[in-house]
Amino acid sequence: MKQEAPQPPTLRSPAKGEDANAVLRAQGLRKRYGDLEVVAGVSFAIRRGECFGLLGPNGAGKTTTLRLCLGLIAPDGGEIELMGEPVPSRARVARRAVGVVPQMDNLDPDFTVEENLLVFGRYFGLPDATIRARLPELLDFAGVAGRASSRIQALSGGMRRRLMLARALVNDPEVVFMDEPTTGLDPQARHVIWDRLRQLLARDKTIVLTTHFMEEAERLCDRIAIMDRGRFIAEGSPRELILRHIEPQVVEVHGDGLDAWSAAEGSRLASRLERSGETVFCYTTDAAPLIASLERATGLRYLHRPANLEDVFLKLTGRELRD
C-alpha cells in the first residue's frame, strides 16, 4: 500500500489553464487485482461545476476508478488529487467536501428517513443542530418531505435512491460521486433523479457518475469518457463523440430477405454495415437512397433515426456480451 509520502511538485502546485479549476485530477492511474489490470493507465481532470460521465460495459473498471479517486483503495501506480488533497494519503480529509451515492442501497434499515440523514451527518463531525437545520431542504430535495418518520422499508425504490442522494448532500459537498445512479429505477423515477442532478449542476456542484445508460450520459454529462478493459478509449462531449466516431444517420433493418438485401443493396448504399443477431445497422451520412431501396423491398422492416451515443459505445466496445 501507498505510504504517506511527499507528493511530487507537479501535483502540489496549481496547474495552468482549465486544470487550475480541477476538483479531481488523476494521472496514470493503475490498479491490479491478481493477474487482471482493472485500471490500466487512466488520466483525467474534472473541472468545478462539470458533469463527467464514465461509461463502459460491465467490468470496464468504472467502479474501481471511482473507489481509487475516493481513496478507498490504493492505486498500484499513478497520482490522484481530490479537492486539492493527495489521494489516498489524505483522502479522508478530501472526503469532507465529497458526497457519494453508491451503486448498492446501503441506507440503514433500522432507521427512519430522518435518522438516516442525521446519523450520516454525524460521520462528518457536524453538530446535530446543523444537520437538523438542513433536514427540511434535504427531505424536500429527496421528495420525501412528508415521510421523515417513515421506516426505510416503507419507501419505494425511487424514494430510497433519492434519499441516498440526499444523504450524500448532508455535508453540502462540492463534488458528488455517483455509481450508476438510476440503475433499476422505472422511467418516472429516473427522470426525477435526472432533474435533481440538473439542480445540483445549476448550483455549481461537480458530478462524477458512472452509467451504462447512454441516454443518461447524453442528457446530463458535459463530458464523457468511454472506458473499456481499464482504459479510456474515447473522451469528449456527447456531441463530439458522435461527430467524431460515427456517421450521423442510422437505419436499422430486419425481416425476411435481410441477407440478400444487405449483400446487394445495403453494402453499396451505406458507408458501414453492422450485423447484430437478426438486425443490420446501416450507418450513413445520407439515408435517402437506403430508405428508397427499403421501400421497394418486400418483407423488410426498418427504423430510421439519428445516430446516438449508444451507437458510438457499441462501435467502440463491440456488441458481444460482457458477463
Next chain:
Amino acid sequence: MTPTYALPRLSLRFVPVWRRNFLVWTKLAGPSVLFNLADPTIYMLGLGYGLGAFLPEVDGVSYIAFLAAGTICFSTMNTATFETLYSAFSRMHVQRTWDAIVNAPVALDDVVLAELVWAASKSCLSGLAILVVVYALGVVTSPLALATLAVVPLIGICFGALGLAVTALSPSYDFFSYYFTLVITPMAMLSGVFFPLDRLPAPLRIAAECLPLSHATELVRPLTFGAAPENVLLHVAVLLAYAVAGFYAATVLLRRRLAS
C-alpha cells in the same frame, strides 16, 4: 488511507459510529436486554440450584455462588462475541453499512474501533445485569463484587477484538459455527466457568491457563466471594494481550478485506 500492516490509528472519530450502533440498540433494547439477561440467568439458576442440590460445597461455597462469577464472565464473553460476529458481519457484509460510513471522512480503522468499543459496551451491560441478579438473589453479598465492573469491560474488549478478527475472515454466517464449536464452547469448559480447574489433568490445566476466559474467571470469582484476586497483573496482562493481538489482526484483515 492507512498502509495495510500499520498499527491501528485510534481517533475519536469512532464516536459517531458508536452512536449509530447505540441508536439502533435503543430501538431494540427491550428484547436485547431480555435475551442477554434471561438466557444466562436461566442456566445459572437451573444448574446452580438443580445441579447444586447434588453437590456439596464447591471451593468452600454453594455451587450457585461458585457459578455466579462464571456466569458473569461467560455471559460477557458471549455478548461481545455475538455482537462482533453476527451483528458486525451484518453491518459489514449484508447491509453494507461500513461501506456507507467510509465514504464519509471516517477511516476503516475508526469503524473497527467503534465496533470494538460498542461490543465491549454492550457486553458490560450483560455482565452488569447478571451482577444485579446475583445481588438481588442474595447469592453474592460482598460490596467487593462491585469491582467486577472494572473487569467486565476488559473481558468485553478481549472477546470483541477476537470476534472481529474472526468476522474479518468469514465468508458467511455459517463460518461462525466453527468459532463457537471449536473455540468458544471448549474454552467455556476449560476456564473454570462451571467447575474448578484444579481437578483437571495437568495437560488440560496448562492449556486452560493459556485461555483468556480462565484469567477472567480468576479475577472475577474471588471478587464475588469478597476477596482480592491473586496475580491481578498477570490476569490483566493476558486479557490485554489477547485484546491487542485480536484488534491488530482484525484491523489488518479488515483493511485487506475491504480493499479487495
